[in-house]
Amino acid sequence: MILTSAQKRQLHTTLKFRTQPPTVWWFFRASWRVYAYLGILGGIGIPALLWAGLPLASAFLAGVLISAVVRDLKFFGRFVAGWPLSNEITDWNRVNELLNSSESAGP
Numbered sequence: 045m046i047l048t049s050a051q052k053r054q055l056h057t058t059l060k061f062r063t064q065p066p067t068v069w070w071f072f073r074a075s076w077r078v079y080a081y082l083g084i085l086g087g088i089g090i091p092a093l094l095w096a097g098l099p100l101a102s103a104f105l106a107g108v109l110i111s112a113v114v115r116d117l118k119f120f121g122r123f124v125a126g127w128p129l130s131n132e133i134t135d136w137n138r139v140n141e142l143l144n145s146s147e148s149a150g151p
Contacts, residue, residue: 047146055143062136065127071120082109 047055072079086109093102 045142045146047142052143052146055139058134059136059139059143061127062131062134065131066124068117068120068124071116071123075116079113082112085109 086106089105090102093099093105
């Protein structure tokens with residue numbers, strides 16, 4: 045099987061989780077660009093909508109941004125809580141085989 049670069053990165057990350065389980069904080073740090081974008085969008089959009097006299101639209105935008113963060117927090121928490129099971133049932137030899145065969149095949 046030929047792996048894409050994204051699949052290789054995902055497998056390497058998963059291998060790291062084998063020895064050091066993931067944390068919710070790790071996921072937030074790994075996704076910092078998304079939260080920076082949301083912060084910029086909220087920091088500009090909410091005051092701009094208030095200034096334009098659209099308080100409901102401003103509140104809606106704030107709710108959308110907050111709900112995106114809460115959704116991610118719940119997803120990350122579920123992933124972290126379920127990791128021990130995933131770690132137990134993953135065939136780590138197969139993961140290493142895929143990475144080794146893909147890396148020997150070239151980029």
